[in-house]
Structures are given as C-alpha cells and as structure tokens.
Amino acid sequence: MPVYRIAKKINIKGIVQGVGFRPFIFQLAGRHHLTGWISNTSSGVSIHIEGAAPDIETFLQAVETAAPPLSRITDITATPCPASGFQQFSISESQTETHATALISPDVSICADCRKELFDPRDRRFHYPFINCTNCGPRYTIIHAIPYDRPNTSMKAFTMCRVCQAEYDDPNNRRFHAQPNACPVCGPQVLLYDADGKQTAVSDPIQEAAKHLQNGQILAVKGLGGFHLAVDATNNSAVERLRQKKHREEKPFALMAMDVPTIRSFARMDADEEKMLTSSVRPILLLQKRPKSPIVESVSPGNPTVGVMLPYTPLHYLLLSHGFKALVMTSGNLSDEPICIDNAEAFKRLKNIADCFLMHDRDILIRSDDSIARRISGVTRLVRRSRGYVPVPVFLNHRLPPILACGAEMKNTVCLTRDDRAFVSQHIGDLEHPAAHDFFDETITHLKALLDIRPEIIAHDLHPDYFSTRYALALHDAVRIPVQHHHAHIASCMAENRMDGEVIGLAFDGTGLGTDNTIWGGEALLADFGGFKRLAHLETVPMPGAAFAIREPWRMALGYLHTAFGDDLANMDIPLITSLPPDAVRTLIRMIRQKINSPLTSSLGRLFDGVAAIMGIRNRVSFEGQAAMELEMLAGTHPIDMRKETVYAFEWSSGATRRIAIRPLVSGIVGDMKSGIPLPLISRRFHATLIRLFASLCRELKGETGVNRIVLSGGCFQNALLLEGLISILEQEGFAVFSHSLVPTNDGGISLGQAVIAATVSEHL
Numbered sequence: 001m002p003v004y005r006i007a008k009k010i011n012i013k014g015i016v017q018g019v020g021f022r023p024f025i026f027q028l029a030g031r032h033h034l035t036g037w038i039s040n041t042s043s044g045v046s047i048h049i050e051g052a053a054p055d056i057e058t059f060l061q062a063v064e065t066a067a068p069p070l071s072r073i074t075d076i077t078a079t080p081c082p083a084s085g086f087q088q089f090s091i092s093e094s095q096t097e098t099h100a101t102a103l104i105s106p107d108v109s110i111c112a113d114c115r116k117e118l119f120d121p122r123d124r125r126f127h128y129p130f131i132n133c134t135n136c137g138p139r140y141t142i143i144h145a146i147p148y149d150r151p152n153t154s155m156k157a158f159t160m161c162r163v164c165q166a167e168y169d170d171p172n173n174r175r176f177h178a179q180p181n182a183c184p185v186c187g188p189q190v191l192l193y194d195a196d197g198k199q200t201a202v203s204d205p206i207q208e209a210a211k212h213l214q215n216g217q218i219l220a221v222k223g224l225g226g227f228h229l230a231v232d233a234t235n236n237s238a239v240e241r242l243r244q245k246k247h248r249e250e251k252p253f254a255l256m257a258m259d260v261p262t263i264r265s266f267a268r269m270d271a272d273e274e275k276m277l278t279s280s281v282r283p284i285l286l287l288q289k290r291p292k293s294p295i296v297e298s299v300s301p302g303n304p305t306v307g308v309m310l311p312y313t314p315l316h317y318l319l320l321s322h323g324f325k326a327l328v329m330t331s332g333n334l335s336d337e338p339i340c341i342d343n344a345e346a347f348k349r350l351k352n353i354a355d356c357f358l359m360h361d362r363d364i365l366i367r368s369d370d371s372i373a374r375r376i377s378g379v380t381r382l383v384r385r386s387r388g389y390v391p392v393p394v395f396l397n398h399r400l401p402p403i404l405a406c407g408a409e410m411k412n413t414v415c416l417t418r419d420d421r422a423f424v425s426q427h428i429g430d431l432e433h434p435a436a437h438d439f440f441d442e443t444i445t446h447l448k449a450l451l452d453i454r455p456e457i458i459a460h461d462l463h464p465d466y467f468s469t470r471y472a473l474a475l476h477d478a479v480r481i482p483v484q485h486h487h488a489h490i491a492s493c494m495a496e497n498r499m500d501g502e503v504i505g506l507a508f509d510g511t512g513l514g515t516d517n518t519i520w521g522g523e524a525l526l527a528d529f530g531g532f533k534r535l536a537h538l539e540t541v542p543m544p545g546a547a548f549a550i551r552e553p554w555r556m557a558l559g560y561l562h563t564a565f566g567d568d569l570a571n572m573d574i575p576l577i578t579s580l581p582p583d584a585v586r587t588l589i590r591m592i593r594q595k596i597n598s599p600l601t602s603s604l605g606r607l608f609d610g611v612a613a614i615m616g617i618r619n620r621v622s623f624e625g626q627a628a629m630e631l632e633m634l635a636g637t638h639p640i641d642m643r644k645e646t647v648y649a650f651e652w653s654s655g656a657t658r659r660i661a662i663r664p665l666v667s668g669i670v671g672d673m674k675s676g677i678p679l680p681l682i683s684r685r686f687h688a689t690l691i692r693l694f695a696s697l698c699r700e701l702k703g704e705t706g707v708n709r710i711v712l713s714g715g716c717f718q719n720a721l722l723l724e725g726l727i728s729i730l731e732q733e734g735f736a737v738f739s740h741s742l743v744p745t746n747d748g749g750i751s752l753g754q755a756v757i758a759a760t761v762s763e764h765l
C-alpha cells in the first residue's frame with residue numbers, strides 16, 4: 001500500500017528552551033519515522049515534520065502528553081505545508097527573531113540521574129560539583145540574553161572538552177544541548193579560601209570546607225543565585241556566633257538537610273509538604289518542629305516552625321554528604337542587605353562574618369534568593385518568590401501593553417508585562433537599604449533584556465518617599481501611573497486568580513499610604529482593576545513616634561489604649577503599663593494628645609503588634625512582623641473552630657465608609673487580662689474575634705453591593721490562623737473566596753497588582 005507523505009509546520013510557545021525539548025522532539029520523530037527539523041526561535045521552537053499522516057497525528061498527540069518534565073507548552077499550532085523530501089530529522093541552529101517571546105526556564109535543582117552519577121566512583125563526573133544535564137542545572141541566574149544558548153550564558157568562559165562536546169552534539173545523549181554542560185576537565189572548579197582571601201591548597205576543597213564546619217566555623221558558600229553563610233545546625237555556639245556577626249538577633253535561619261528521612265527527624269511533614277520539598281523548585285518550606293530535636297533552638301528561637309530545604313546543587317550534596325544532620329544556610333549578607341553573588345564582592349562584604357569561603361569560577365549573573373513557602377489550608381503559599389520560580393510568568397486574562405511596575409518599598413519585587421504574561425521579578429528586598437538600590441536597577445535591566453520588553457507605562461506606589469516611586473518618577477519618557485497600595489494588593493490576588501469585575505477585597509497589612517494621607521492596612525474595598533471604593537476600615541489610631549512605633553510595639557499599644565480609654569491608660573493595672581517608666585507613658589500621651597509625630601493608621605498589622613505589646617509578649621521587635629508572629633504562635637496551631645470560640649464585642653459605624661471600633665476589642669482583651677485569663681486563650685479569642693468580625697462585615701457589604709466574591713490579600717494573611725479561619729467561615733456562608741498561591745500575599749505581590757491596574761487605568765484593557 002503506498003504511503004503518501006505530507007508535511008506540517010509546527011510552532012510551539014512556552015518554556016521549551018533549555019529543558020530538553022529539542023532532543024525530545026528528535027527522538028519522538030525517530031520513533032514515528034518522521035523527517036524534517038526543529039529549531040529554537042525567540043518565541044519558542046519551530047518544527048518542520050514530514051511523513052505519513054497517521055504518524056504525524058500520533059506524533060502531535062505525544063508532543064503534548066509526553067513533553068519533558070520542565071517544559072510548559074502555552075501555545076501550539078500545526079499548519080500543512082509542502083513536503084521537501086527530507087531524508088532524516090535534524091536539529092538546526094537557533095533562529096533569532098526581532099521579538100523575543102520565548103520563556104526562559106527558572107533554575108532547576110539537580111536531577112536524579114545527575115545525582116546518581118555524582119556519587120558513582122566509575123563516572124567521569126564523580127564528585128564533580130557542577131554536573132548538570134538537559135533536565136537540570138542553572139538557567140535564569142547564568143543567562144544575560146536570549147536565545148538560551150551557551151554564548152549568552154556565563155558558561156561562555158568555558159570551552160567544552162572533546163567528550164563534553166560530543167555529548168552536547170548527540171541528540172540521543174541526555175546532555176544534548178545542555179548549555180551549562182561541563183566536566184572536571186573543562187568546566188568550572190571549586191576553590192577554598194581563608195578569611196583573608198588566600199587560597200587554601202588542598203586536593204578536596206569541599207571536604208576541607210566540611211571539616212571547618214565540623215569545627216564550628218562559618219563558611220561562605222557560593223550557590224546558584226548567590227552566597228550562603230553556613231554553620232553546623234547542631235552546634236549552638238556556631239549558630240550564636242553567626243547571629244552575632246550577621247547582626248541578626250532573632251529572625252529564624254533556614255536549614256538544609258540531605259534527605260526527607262533526615263528532615264523528619266527534626267520536623268513534621270505531610271505528603272503534600274514532602275512533595276513540595278522534593279520538587280525541582282526546592283523552596284525553603286516552613287515546617288512544624290519536632291520536640292527533642294538535635295537542631296539547636298537558636299536556629300529559630302521560640303518559634304514552633306523551622307524553614308527547611310533539600311540540597312539543590314551538586315555542590316550542596318557533596319558538602320552535606322560529610323555527615324551533617326543539617327546546615328544553617330542563610331543568605332550571604334549583612335542583615336537585610338542583598339545577597340552577595342560576586343567572588344570579590346563576597347570577600348569584601350563577608351570577610352568579617354565568614355571564616356572561610358567555598359567559591360567557584362562560574363559567574364552568577366543575577367541574584368536570586370531561596371524561595372520560601374508554607375502550606376496553609378491545603379494550598380502552597382509563597383512567602384518569598386525567587387529561585388526556582390522566576391522568570392515563570394503569571395498568565396493573565398488580558399493582553400497588556402509593555403508595563404514596568406516598580407513595586408513597594410519592603411519585600412520589593414518589580415513586574416514587567418508582555419501580552420498575557422506578567423513577569424514578577426525575584427525578591428529584591430527592602431529598598432530602605434541603599435545597598436538594595438543597585439539590585440533593583442540590575443533586576444529591571446536583566447529582565448528587560450531577557451524578555452525584550454521596552455515599557456511604555458510605569459506603575460508605582462502612591463508613597464512619594466519610596467525608592468521605587470522616586471525611580472518611577474525619574475523616568476520621564478513613559479506614562480506614569482500611581483497605584484494605591486491596598487488596591488494593588490487586591491488586584492494582584494485577582495490577577496493571579498484570573499478574575500474580572502468587582503470584588504470585595506480585604507487588604508490587611510502593616511503599612512501603605514492611603515488616598516487620605518493616613519496609613520492604611522485594615523481595609524475592605526469594593527474593587528475592580530479600574531478603581532476602588534473604601535467600604536470599611538479599622539478605626540484610625542495614632543502611631544506615636546511614627547516609624548519608631550513599628551519597631552517598638554509598646555508605642556502602638558499606647559496608641560490603641562489611648563483610643564479605647566483616653567488618658568486613663570496611665571493608671572491601668574496591666575503589666576505593660578506598670579512596667580513602663582511613668583515618664584515614658586506621660587510623654588507618649590502628650591505626643592498623642594498634641595498630635596506630635598503621631599500619624600494615624602488603620603493598619604491591622606499594627607493592631608497585631610499593639611495587642612502583642614498590651615498582652616506583654618514583647619515591647620520591641622528585631623524584624624518586621626515579629627510581635628504579630630509571636631501573638632499567632634501563642635494561640636497554637638489548631639485551626640480556630642468558630643463554633644467553640646468566645647469572641648469579644650465588635651461594632652462599626654454606619655455610613656458609606658464604615659469605621660470598625662477599636663474600643664470593644666481592646667477593652668475585651670484588657671478585661672480578660674485583669675481576670676487572669678491565660679494569654680494563649682486571649683490570643684485565640686483575638687483571632688476568633690477578627691474572623692467573626694470580618695465575616696459579619698462581608699455579609700453586610702454583600703447586602704449592600706451584591707458582590708459575593710471575597711479577595712484576601714496583604715501581609716497579615718501570612719497568619720495561618722487568620723487565613724484558614726476566614727476562608728473556612730466565608731466559604732461556609734456561601735462566599736467565593738480567593739487568596740494567593742502564585743505570588744506572595746505580602747508586598748512581594750504588589751508589583752503584579754500595580755501592573756494590571758495601570759493597564760486598565762491607561763485604558764489598554
């Protein structure tokens with residue numbers, strides 16, 4: 001029977017470069033007796049395929065169902081074209097188009113195949129710390145231009161040896177076109193240096209580094225997206241010394257441990273958490289600590305959770321194979337500064353912290369911190385979205401013009417848009433630190449180059465003093481659109497959930513400038529992408545000392561107590577007041593009365609801080625959110641059962657913008673304290689009250705607006721009790737509830753919201 005040959009041209013878009021897509025197609029074509037070629041383009045891959053029609057049909061099905069694990073097809077078209085009579089299937093060189101729309105893969109943890117070779121004494125890459133293949137290895141952090149080919153990466157500096165080149169050229173080899181392909185003969189090398197930057201001449205630098213760690217020393221290790229500072233997590237004096245040197249008093253350190261069984265010896269995890277932990281993204285996952293663990297308490301003091309990750313580079317595996325239960329792996333920086341990536345920079349900035357440096361000569365081209373995730377109410381929530389996620393876009397409902405959204409001030413990220421994609425950058429950090437300004441700039445430049453985006457619209461926060469706002473205002477040749485902070489929070493959650501139209505948004509966080517020049521943060525908004533109406537907010541209270549009131553929650557406590565009880569607060573018989581110097585109390589009351597340096601805020605984050613201080617949990621914090629976190633931890637980890645919990649009284653004013661009264665809540669707490677109710681119980685009641693209060697509020701707002709969709713966003717929703725409790729009660733009452741899973745609920749998600757709002761406001765949607 002004669003077989004008629006037909007031909008098709010196939011265009012595939014998505015993450016199809018640097019993920020083994022071309023060899024996959026090559027082998028698939030071979031299996032189906034098809035000829036033709038495949039080539040990378042700037043928008044994905046292009047395929048010309050020839051053969052019998054039924055073979056092409058099954059080939060096309062397999063392209064979608066059997067694609068490599070790291071690939072993601074977003075668009076596939078197949079159109080008939082004339083057959084050219086190709087005798088075989090080949091892989092041709094990359095074509096560059098004028099408009100780059102291919103998606104770059106994020107950095108990927110070492111795969112199982114490479115791990116096997118890494119520990120196989122007969123393999124030529126035995127113990128080679130830079131082993132990788134088409135399915136694993138660095139991507140985003142080593143590329144500076146597209147297409148993703150070796151000359152556009154920091155591997156350009158290394159010429160492949162004959163053996164590596166043969167692997168790279170062989171479509172049947174699992175290193176075919178693996179751009180970072182390398183071996184001990186031709187690739188990057190690891191070297192050990194002392195604190196003075198002098199190289200230590202040893203045959204096995206990793207083994208030597210492990211010895212230093214075993215002796216309690218601090219090791220700076222160059223990783224994928226930057227340097228880590230490492231110490232043995234079972235050595236208390238080593239951990240304490242690292243805290244002291246890094247100026248990080250209490251903020252928890254993350255751990256890295258060899259495998260799941262080892263992690264189970266000091267932390268609990270369920271099947272979903274195990275899946276998350278072992279995924280190729282390898283985030284730091286927040287897990288419940290086990291009692292009597294070998295990990296010293298100073299790793300995350302007073303905290304029932306601990307952040308843990310598995311090794312994600314071969315170098316990490318080799319280091320941990322020297323018998324460590326777990327290593328502290330904290331970002332290589334002084335507190336709150338950006339992570340170090342460059343060798344010379346690391347010596348300069350870390351020489352007073354690290355005792356020795358484990359370095360290598362493969363350059364990191366852009367910083368990318370470890371991502372941090374936590375499972376809440378059955379969903380993975382990102383606390384920090386960086387390595388392993390970036391630059392995977394958030395896919396939108398609409399096509400957007402090219403926009404740069406500059407983000408907020410703390411936990412900053414930026415966002416660039418093209419078509420129906422929003423590219424949220426890796427975590428940049430707190431722009432209050434001048435050291436982060438360059439990183440902000442570098443990230444915008446890097447992303448613009450990789451995505452080939454020239455922004456026409458610049459979105460920024462309303463706050464005139466944010467570095468990100470000042471940056472935006474200095475860009476004169478673009479349309480600039482200011483976006484209110486809490487509107488951006490709600491829009492960000494709407495965008496990732498692919499919503500449209502009006503929603504009731506609960507935006508709860510620490511700080512964001514409102515349209516009335518007060519500081520917002522406990523807001524119920526009727527919102528869509530085009531605008532919002534403030535339906536309700538927490539009653540505003542003074543923040544005596546402004547920024548000081550954030551660092552010193554006892555000041556907030558006095559702000560709330562004064563709102564509830566007036567000047568009588570000075571005579572209150574609660575430990576907070578009796579322990580404070582009477583002078584300090586008097587001074588603050590005067591500041592509040594005379595409105596001296598006491599801006600007004602409706603922030604829920606501040607309420608958490610203030611209540612924590614009223615309850616005597618802590619008067620000062622060493623990192624943002626610390627008091628609020630401790631208040632949550634005090635309440636225990638059991639989800640709040642609203643049928644069983646007692647709640648404090650609550651009320652709000654009537655009118656177009658309701659004010660939720662502070663007095664009933666605060667006097668309820670103070671009353672409980674005076675009657676000797678245990679603090680954990682008071683904390684649970686406080687949480688339960690907020691849940692009941694906001695559920696009742698949503699019911700009333702639904703009655704007024706007819707809107708049944710509730711969107712939850714803002715840093716306060718990192719509180720698991722609050723998020724879980726609100727989702728569950730609102731769903732029971734028939735609301736459709738939406739929360740974050742793709743971008744952080746904290747200010748790391750702001751840039752996404754700014755972008756979609758700016759697109760709408762500029763009438764591009």
Ligand code: ZN
Pocket residue numbers: 110111112113114115132133134135136137
């Ligand atoms: Zn691999």
Ligand code: ZN
Pocket residue numbers: 160161162163164165182183184185186187
């Ligand atoms: Zn080689």
Ligand code: FE
Pocket residue numbers: 485489509510511512714715746747
């Ligand atoms: Fe915020």
